[in-house]
Amino acid sequence: MTALLAIENLSKRFGGLQAVADVSLQVNSGEICSVIGPNGAGKTTLFNMISGVLRPSTGRITFDRLDLSTISPWKFAAVGIGRTFQNLALFKHGTVVENILTGRHTHLRSTVLDAVVFFGRTRKEEIEARQRVEHIIEFLEIEHIRDAVVGTLSYGQQKRVELARALACEPKLLLLDEMVSGMNQEETEDIARFVLDIRDELGITVVMIEHEMRIVMDISDRIHVLNFGRKIAEGTPDEVRRDPAVAEAYLGGQRTEAMQVGA
Amino acid sequence: MPTTIPHPTPQAAPLTAPARDGLLEFRNIRIVYDNAIEAIRDVSIAVPEGNIVALLGSNGAGKSTLLKAMSGILYTEEGAIENGSIRFRNDEVHHLAPDELVRRGIVQVPEGRRVFAALTIDENLQMGGYTRTGAEARERRDKVFALFPRLHERRDQIAGYMSGGEQQMLAIGRALMTDPVLLALDEPSLGLAPLIIDRIYEVIVRLRDELKMTVLLVEQNAQRALDIADYGYILETGRVVLDGTAKQLTANEDVREFYLGVSSAGRKSLRDVKHYKRRKRWLS
Amino acid sequence: MQYLIQLLISGLAIGAIYGLIAMGFAVIYKSTGLVNFAQGEMTMITAYIAWTISTTVSGNVFVVALGAILAAILLGLIIERFVMRPMLGEPVFATVMVTIGLAVILRSAINFIWDAYPHGLDIGMGHGIVHLGGIGVRTGQLAVIATLLLLLAAIWAFFRYSKVGVAMRAVAADDRTALLMGISATRVHALAWAASSVIAGIGGVFFALSYDLSPAMFQLGLKAFPATILGGLDAVLGSGLGGLLIGITENLAGGYVGSGMKEVAGFAMIIVVLMVRPFGIFGERDIERV
Amino acid sequence: MRTGDYKQSYGELVALIDSPPVWLWSAVLLLALIAAPHLLNSYALSFLMIILITVTGALGLNILTGYTGLISLGHVGFLVTGAYAYAVLVSKYHMPPLVGFLGAGVVPALASLIVGAPSLRLKGLYLAITTLAFSFIINTVILEMRWLTNGARGIQVQRPEIFGISFDSDAAFTYLCLGIAVLTLLATLNIRRSRVGRAFVAIRDNDTAARVMGINLHAYKLFAFVTSAFITGIAGALYGIYLSFVSVEGFPFLLSIEALAILIVGGLGSALGAVLGTILIVLLPEATRLVFSLFSAQLDTSFTTGAQELKSMLYGLVIILFLRFQPRGLVGAWHDIRRTWVHWPLRY
Amino acid sequence: ADPGITDTEILIGDVEPLTGPPALLGVAASIGHKIAIAEANAAGGINGRKIKYVLEDDGYVTARTIQGVKKVIDVDKVFAILGISGSGQSIAVMPVLEKSGIPTVIDVAPVKFLWEPPRKNVFVVGQSYEEGIIHLVNFLADKNPGKKWGLITQDDDYGITVRDGFDSVVKAKKLNVVYSGNYKKGQQDFSSDMLQLKDSGAEVFLAGGIIAENIAMMKELEKLSIKPVTGIFWPGRIEPVLKLMGPAGDGIYAVDYVEPFAGTAGKAFLEKAKPLVSEAEFKGINRYTMTGYAAAKVLIAAIERCGKQPTWACTISELEKTKNVETGVMAPISFGPGVHFSNQKLQIMQADAATLSFKPVD
Ligand SMILES: Nc1ncnc2c1ncn2[C@@H]1O[C@H](COP(=O)(O)OP(=O)(O)OP(=O)(O)O)[C@@H](O)[C@H]1O
Numbered sequence A: 001m002t003a004l005l006a007i008e009n010l011s012k013r014f015g016g017l018q019a020v021a022d023v024s025l026q027v028n029s030g031e032i033c034s035v036i037g038p039n040g041a042g043k044t045t046l047f048n049m050i051s052g053v054l055r056p057s058t059g060r061i062t063f064d065r066l067d068l069s070t071i072s073p074w075k076f077a078a079v080g081i082g083r084t085f086q087n088l089a090l091f092k093h094g095t096v097v098e099n100i101l102t103g104r105h106t107h108l109r110s111t112v113l114d115a116v117v118f119f120g121r122t123r124k125e126e127i128e129a130r131q132r133v134e135h136i137i138e139f140l141e142i143e144h145i146r147d148a149v150v151g152t153l154s155y156g157q158q159k160r161v162e163l164a165r166a167l168a169c170e171p172k173l174l175l176l177d178e179m180v181s182g183m184n185q186e187e188t189e190d191i192a193r194f195v196l197d198i199r200d201e202l203g204i205t206v207v208m209i210e211h212e213m214r215i216v217m218d219i220s221d222r223i224h225v226l227n228f229g230r231k232i233a234e235g236t237p238d239e240v241r242r243d244p245a246v247a248e249a250y251l252g253g254q255r256t257e258a259m260q261v262g263a
Numbered sequence B: 001m002p003t004t005i006p007h008p009t010p011q012a013a014p015l016t017a018p019a020r021d022g023l024l025e026f027r028n029i030r031i032v033y034d035n036a037i038e039a040i041r042d043v044s045i046a047v048p049e050g051n052i053v054a055l056l057g058s059n060g061a062g063k064s065t066l067l068k069a070m071s072g073i074l075y076t077e078e079g080a081i082e083n084g085s086i087r088f089r090n091d092e093v094h095h096l097a098p099d100e101l102v103r104r105g106i107v108q109v110p111e112g113r114r115v116f117a118a119l120t121i122d123e124n125l126q127m128g129g130y131t132r133t134g135a136e137a138r139e140r141r142d143k144v145f146a147l148f149p150r151l152h153e154r155r156d157q158i159a160g161y162m163s164g165g166e167q168q169m170l171a172i173g174r175a176l177m178t179d180p181v182l183l184a185l186d187e188p189s190l191g192l193a194p195l196i197i198d199r200i201y202e203v204i205v206r207l208r209d210e211l212k213m214t215v216l217l218v219e220q221n222a223q224r225a226l227d228i229a230d231y232g233y234i235l236e237t238g239r240v241v242l243d244g245t246a247k248q249l250t251a252n253e254d255v256r257e258f259y260l261g262v263s264s265a266g267r268k269s270l271r272d273v274k275h276y277k278r279r280k281r282w283l284s
Numbered sequence C: 001m002q003y004l005i006q007l008l009i010s011g012l013a014i015g016a017i018y019g020l021i022a023m024g025f026a027v028i029y030k031s032t033g034l035v036n037f038a039q040g041e042m043t044m045i046t047a048y049i050a051w052t053i054s055t056t057v058s059g060n061v062f063v064v065a066l067g068a069i070l071a072a073i074l075l076g077l078i079i080e081r082f083v084m085r086p087m088l089g090e091p092v093f094a095t096v097m098v099t100i101g102l103a104v105i106l107r108s109a110i111n112f113i114w115d116a117y118p119h120g121l122d123i124g125m126g127h128g129i130v131h132l133g134g135i136g137v138r139t140g141q142l143a144v145i146a147t148l149l150l151l152l153a154a155i156w157a158f159f160r161y162s163k164v165g166v167a168m169r170a171v172a173a174d175d176r177t178a179l180l181m182g183i184s185a186t187r188v189h190a191l192a193w194a195a196s197s198v199i200a201g202i203g204g205v206f207f208a209l210s211y212d213l214s215p216a217m218f219q220l221g222l223k224a225f226p227a228t229i230l231g232g233l234d235a236v237l238g239s240g241l242g243g244l245l246i247g248i249t250e251n252l253a254g255g256y257v258g259s260g261m262k263e264v265a266g267f268a269m270i271i272v273v274l275m276v277r278p279f280g281i282f283g284e285r286d287i288e289r290v
Numbered sequence D: 001m002r003t004g005d006y007k008q009s010y011g012e013l014v015a016l017i018d019s020p021p022v023w024l025w026s027a028v029l030l031l032a033l034i035a036a037p038h039l040l041n042s043y044a045l046s047f048l049m050i051i052l053i054t055v056t057g058a059l060g061l062n063i064l065t066g067y068t069g070l071i072s073l074g075h076v077g078f079l080v081t082g083a084y085a086y087a088v089l090v091s092k093y094h095m096p097p098l099v100g101f102l103g104a105g106v107v108p109a110l111a112s113l114i115v116g117a118p119s120l121r122l123k124g125l126y127l128a129i130t131t132l133a134f135s136f137i138i139n140t141v142i143l144e145m146r147w148l149t150n151g152a153r154g155i156q157v158q159r160p161e162i163f164g165i166s167f168d169s170d171a172a173f174t175y176l177c178l179g180i181a182v183l184t185l186l187a188t189l190n191i192r193r194s195r196v197g198r199a200f201v202a203i204r205d206n207d208t209a210a211r212v213m214g215i216n217l218h219a220y221k222l223f224a225f226v227t228s229a230f231i232t233g234i235a236g237a238l239y240g241i242y243l244s245f246v247s248v249e250g251f252p253f254l255l256s257i258e259a260l261a262i263l264i265v266g267g268l269g270s271a272l273g274a275v276l277g278t279i280l281i282v283l284l285p286e287a288t289r290l291v292f293s294l295f296s297a298q299l300d301t302s303f304t305t306g307a308q309e310l311k312s313m314l315y316g317l318v319i320i321l322f323l324r325f326q327p328r329g330l331v332g333a334w335h336d337i338r339r340t341w342v343h344w345p346l347r348y
Numbered sequence E: 001a002d003p004g005i006t007d008t009e010i011l012i013g014d015v016e017p018l019t020g021p022p023a024l025l026g027v028a029a030s031i032g033h034k035i036a037i038a039e040a041n042a043a044g045g046i047n048g049r050k051i052k053y054v055l056e057d058d059g060y061v062t063a064r065t066i067q068g069v070k071k072v073i074d075v076d077k078v079f080a081i082l083g084i085s086g087s088g089q090s091i092a093v094m095p096v097l098e099k100s101g102i103p104t105v106i107d108v109a110p111v112k113f114l115w116e117p118p119r120k121n122v123f124v125v126g127q128s129y130e131e132g133i134i135h136l137v138n139f140l141a142d143k144n145p146g147k148k149w150g151l152i153t154q155d156d157d158y159g160i161t162v163r164d165g166f167d168s169v170v171k172a173k174k175l176n177v178v179y180s181g182n183y184k185k186g187q188q189d190f191s192s193d194m195l196q197l198k199d200s201g202a203e204v205f206l207a208g209g210i211i212a213e214n215i216a217m218m219k220e221l222e223k224l225s226i227k228p229v230t231g232i233f234w235p236g237r238i239e240p241v242l243k244l245m246g247p248a249g250d251g252i253y254a255v256d257y258v259e260p261f262a263g264t265a266g267k268a269f270l271e272k273a274k275p276l277v278s279e280a281e282f283k284g285i286n287r288y289t290m291t292g293y294a295a296a297k298v299l300i301a302a303i304e305r306c307g308k309q310p311t312w313a314c315t316i317s318e319l320e321k322t323k324n325v326e327t328g329v330m331a332p333i334s335f336g337p338g339v340h341f342s343n344q345k346l347q348i349m350q351a352d353a354a355t356l357s358f359k360p361v362d
C-alpha cells in the first residue's frame, strides 16, 4: 500500500499555544482511519492544515506525492482533498442541491462570460453536474430534502448535506470532523454505513475525527491518538483500546468494556 | 395515532393533564414557528423536583424547541406557544420574560455551546452571574472553578479560541453561575471526549444528589442519559411517543434497538448494520 | 513651527468632534451589532435642542449642557423603544435599513421644527478666543478636546470594569444567549442608545459652538463613521482616537497639500491603515473557528 | 391547485423558467412593458425610465452585495464613472454610442479592480468603508481631471442613435432602457444558476468552506467587483443620458444608500427582490405625495416647507414600518403570499 | 387652446428644493413667486383669470427635478413655468422644456448655458455669476491697488464660474494672487485653509463659499486675528449670515443685482409683501424672494398683454417684447428678439454689523 497522505513533524502555534506539536503520521490509500484525542488536543487544527484552511507553522504535508506547501490553499480541493466541518459550514441560504452543486466547483470550467450567456458548453456542463449531484443525493438517501433550504434542516440532515457536498468534490481523501456528534444511534448507524460505502464503492480514503467510540472502534482500520497536540499512540482499534496512556488521557477506564462488540 | 404499543407508562391519555406533577410541567403544549411550522403538538411533560429527567428523540423532534419555550426565548425565532401552558412551582410561567425566569431559577445550557466568543472565560462566567450580586457571583465562580479546574487555568483566555469541549464546560459553568433550581442541558455531551463526558455526567449527578438540583437533560446519547436519569420521555416529530422510568425505557425493545444500539443478541458492530431495518413500532 | 502647531490644534479640535460622534457609533455597534445610520441626525437634533434652550430658556452653560444631555438621553430611549426594539431578532440588514429610514425622518423633522437658516449657538464662553503663545484658539475648541479625553477615560473604565459594560459586549455577541443568562437585552440596548445619543450629542453641541447649526450638519455622521472604522468598529476608545487622527490628517493635508485634498487625505489614510490592520487600529479580529 | 411540476430530464433542472404559468406571466409583463410607452404620459413614462435604469444598477449592486455579500457603500462611484466614460467618449470624442456603452462598462470595471484588489483582505463594514472612500476619491479625480471631464462644469449628453435608430424620443429611450434592463436581468439570473454564481453565494455564506470547495476567494471577489461595476457603469451611462447632463453633483452619495435600500427592501440576494425593491423605492415618494393630496389638496400644492418635510417623514416611516412587518423584504412577502395561496385554507 | 388655462384660472408651475439645506433658496424663491401672484390676483387676476400656483419639491436631486417638471407639464398641465431649482438642475431640464415649448422664466440660478444659445421658450431674469465676480473684483481692485489677493472657491460648477470670472480680471489688471484655495462642497472646517490664507499674507480676500462656508471662514479669520478686505457673492448675501459672522462680518463687500432690504426699494418690497404672505413665509424672505418676484412679474405682465385668450405662442412673443418692466426689486427688466437674458445691472453693497444689513455703496 502506498501512503496517500504523509505528515512529517507538523506543528502549529497560535500565539503562545502549541496546538499541534511535531505530529507525524501516514494514511494509506483505501483506509478508514480515525484521529481521536481529548478536546483541544489539536485534531481539528490538524484537519485545518491538511485541508488548507491553516498554514502549518513547521513541518510537511505530502499528499499523493505532492508537497502541499507549494500550492495555494484553494487548490487543495482540486488536488483531491475534501472535508466536512465540526460546526457545520454550509451555505445556509441555499438549497440542498445548490450546496452540493457548489462542491462540483473544481470540476466545472465556465467563466463569468460563459455564465452570462449560459449556452452550449456551459449549459451542458451544468446539466451534467446536476446529474452527478442527483446520484450523490440518491447515494446518501436525502432525496426528500433535495429542494429544502439548508438553514431550515435539522442538524443531522445538515451534516448529511455537508457530507454530500464533500463527496461532490470527488476527493481522493475525505476528512470528516465529528460527523456523528449530536446524532442518535439510528443516525450514527446510517453514517457508519455511508462511510463504509464511500470507501468500498467510491474508493475514497477516509479520515475521521470522532468522540463517539462506537463508530471509531467499529469501522476504523487505524487510529491515531493526539493529546496536547502530540501523537501519543497509533494502532488498530484493539491496540488503542488496550493502550493505558489512551485510557488515561482520553477514554477514562470505566466504559471501555461497553464499547466491546457483543458486550 | 401513535400509542398503539402497550408500554407501561402512566401517561395513557395524552390529551389530559399529565398524571405526574412536578417542579416544572409542560401541559398540552403546542408550539408553532413562523405561524406555519408546527414543531410541538400537544406535549405534556413533568419534571419532578430533585430528579434527572431525560428527554430523548431524534434530530428535529422538537427537544430544543421545548427548552426554548421554557426559557421564554421562542419569540426571538418567530416561534409561539399556541396552546397549553408551562408551570413552574405551580405558577404559569410561559409568559414571563427570560430574565425573570432566570431569577426564578430556571436556566438552560443551550445547544451548541454558544459561549460569548469575544469575551474571556472570566467575563463569560460574570455574565452567568448577571442576575446575582457581586458577592454571590464570586462565591459561585469559585465553585465552578472547583468543578472545572481547566476553566480556572485559562480564565483570561478569549472563549472563542477554546476547543469545543472547553467551551461546553464553560457553557455549563456559566449556567451554574445563575444559581439555578432547575438546570436544563441541551445535549451536553455533544462533541466531547468520553473522559470529559464522564466528568460532566458526574457533575450532573452531583448537582442532583448534593445540591438537590432538578435537571432536565436533552440527549442524543441515550445510553449515557438513561444511566443517570430517573425518568425519561421519548419525543418524535413533536409528540411524546413513549415515557417511563429509566429502567422501563432501558428495557423497552424499541428503545434498545433504536436508541441504545443493542438487540437481543447484544451490541452489534456498526460494520454489520443492514441497509434495510426494522421499523419503529410507534410509527406503524 | 507655529503654522504646524496651529494646524495640529485645529485638527485636534475638529477631530475631537468626529471622535465623539464616532464613539456614538461604536457604543451602539458594540452592544447591538448595528451601525446606526441616523447617528449624524441624532447628533444634530441634540445640538438644535441645545440652541433652542439657549435662546428660549437660558444661555447659561450649565443649563444648556444639562438640558442637552437630558434631551439626548430621552431621544436615545425613545428611538430604542419605538423604533429599534420592535426590530429585535430581525435580520441585521433590515435593522440597519430601519436606521436609514429613521435618518430620513429625523432630518425632515429638524427642518420641520426649525428652519433651513444657519443659527449660531452662543453660550458665552464657547466663542471666546484665548491666545496661547501667539496662537489663537477658541475656548470651545479647548473644551471639546478636554471632554473627549475625559470621556475616553470614563468609557474605558466602564467597559473594562463594570458588569453592564461586559453585558453590552455579551449582548452584541449573542443576544439570545444573553437572554438565557437573564441579561435583559432590551435594557442593555436602551442604555447603549441613550449613551450613544449623549456622547454624540455632546459632539454635536460642541460643533454648533465652534461652527454653526445648519441643515447640512447631519453630514458629520458621514465624517465620523470612517473614524469609527479607522479606530475599529467595536473599539469605543479606538473610535475616539480615530476621530482625532482623521481631524489631524485632514488639517495637515489641508495645510500642506491643498484644501481640495482634505477629504481624500482622510480616506486615503483609512485605506492605508486598513491594509495593515484589516479590523481598524484597535478593533478586534473576528473570531472564526471551523 | 397545482401540486408541483415533475421534471422529466436533467436539462429541465437548469431551466430559467420551469413552469408554464411563469412563462405566461413573464410574457404578459414583457408585452405590457412594450406597450407602456404608447399608453403612458411623459410623466408616468419618466417613472418607467427611472425604474428600468435603476433596476439595471440595482442588479449590478446585487451581484456584489446581494450575491457575494461584499457590502458597497460607494456604488455611486461606479455609476458616475460609467456616466462620465460614456459622456467623454460620445459627447467629447464623438465616438459611436455603442463604443460609449462599452466604455461605460469597461472603465468602471477597471476602476473596480483598483478598489477591489486592496480590499480583498477586508470584511463587512471595513470593506464598505473602502468603497465609500473610493466613491469620494473618484469624485475628486473627476473634478481634478478638467481636461478630460470638464471638471465641475459637467458634460452635456444627447440621446443616442444606434444602427441608425434614434433613441431621442422618450418612448424610444424607454425601449433602450428596457432592452438593457432585460438583458441585465437575464445575465444576472444566468450567473446565479451557474458555477460562478454559486461561488459568489458560497463566499457570502461561508468563505472558509468556499475555499475548501476549491473556490479562489480572491479571484471570485474580484470577478464580483468587475461584473458588478460593469453593469452599474452601464446603468450610469443610461442615467447620464436620462439626465442629459453628466456632472458629479448629479450623482450624490445618497444614491449609494438608496441602492442598498432597494436591495434590502426587495430582499437581499435575489434578482427578483432587486426589481421589486426598485419599483417600491422609486414609486414610494409618488405614493406619499398621493396620500398627501388625499388628505388635503391644499397641503399638497401649498408651499409651506412643512408639508414637504412631512411628506419625507412619511416616506421614512413607510420604510420603517415595511421592514418592521416584512423584514425579509418584498421577496419574503411574495413567498409568504405564495405559501398562503398554496396552503389555503389549511394552516400548516 | 393651450393647456393650463380655463375661463377662471390660469396655472403656473414651479419645481424647487423645498426640503434639505437648499430649501433656503427654493422656499425663498417660491415665496417671491407667491407674492407676485397674490398681488396680481388681488388686482383681479390676469384679465379676470385667477392665477393658481403649482409647486413641486425636488430635494435638489436632478432626477427629481426632471420628474417634477414633467409632472407640472403633463399631469397638472400648467400654462407656464417659473423658477426651477439650482443650476445643474435647470441645465438638465432644458431638453424637457425645449421639447414641450412651454413659456418659462428662470430666476433662481442664472447660468450662461440657459441663454447661450437662446431657447425659443426659455427666458432668464438675472445676471451671470461671471459678470458678478468681474464687477466685484474690478471694484475691489480699483479700491485697493497693489494689494495681495486671496481666493477660495467651491469645487463645483458655481465655484468654477467664480474662479473663471476672477481669473479674467486677474489677467486684465495683473493682480498679485498669493493664495488660491479650492474646497470640497460640504466642507465645514476651514481652519487649515484660512491659516494658509494668513500665511500667504493676502490683503484682499474673495470668499467663494455659499452660506455656512463663508461664516466659518470669517470666524476662522477672526480667530487668526487678521481682517483682510473681503468680498462675497450673492448666493451668500442673506441677512442672517451677518448675525452669525458677528463683528468679523463688518464691512465685507458683496455684489448683487437685487436691491438690499435695508435700502428704500427693499423696505418698500417688505411692506408690500407683509400682508400677502403668512408670518412663517415672511420670515423666509431673502434675496431669492426678490429674484422670484421679479421673474413672476415679467411673466404675468407678458400673459396679460396677450389679452383675453392668451396662448403659449403669444406669451413667448410678448415675453420677448418685454421692455423696461419695473419690478421695484432690481433694475428694469428687458428682453429682446433673440435676447432671452435680462442682463441685470449690478451693484456693490457693504455689510454693516451694527444693523445687520447690507447697504448700497456708490
Ligand atoms: N484560530 C485559533 N486561534 C487560536 N487558538 C486556536 C485556534 N484554533 C484552535 N486553537 C486552539 O488550539 C487548540 C486545539 O484546538 P482544536 O480545535 O484543534 O482541538 P480539537 O482537538 O479539535 O478539540 P475538539 O475535540 O474539542 O474539537 C485549542 O486549545 C484551541 O483553543
Ligand SMILES: Nc1ncnc2c1ncn2[C@@H]1O[C@H](COP(=O)(O)OP(=O)(O)OP(=O)(O)O)[C@@H](O)[C@H]1O
Binding pocket: A152, A153, A154, A155, A156, A182, B033, B034, B037, B038, B039, B057, B058, B059, B060, B061, B062, B063, B064, B065, B066, B077, B078, B111
Ligand atoms: N427557528 C425556527 N424556525 C422554523 N422552524 C424551526 C426553527 N427552529 C426549529 N424549527 C423546526 O422545529 C422542529 C424541531 O426543532 P428542534 O430544534 O426543537 O429539534 P431538536 O429535537 O432539538 O433536534 P436536534 O436533536 O437536531 O437538536 C424541526 O422540524 C425544525 O426544523
Ligand SMILES: [Mg+2]
Binding pocket: A043, A044, A045, A086, B164
Ligand atoms: Mg475539533
Ligand SMILES: [Mg+2]
Binding pocket: B063, B064, B065, B111, B186
Ligand atoms: Mg436540539
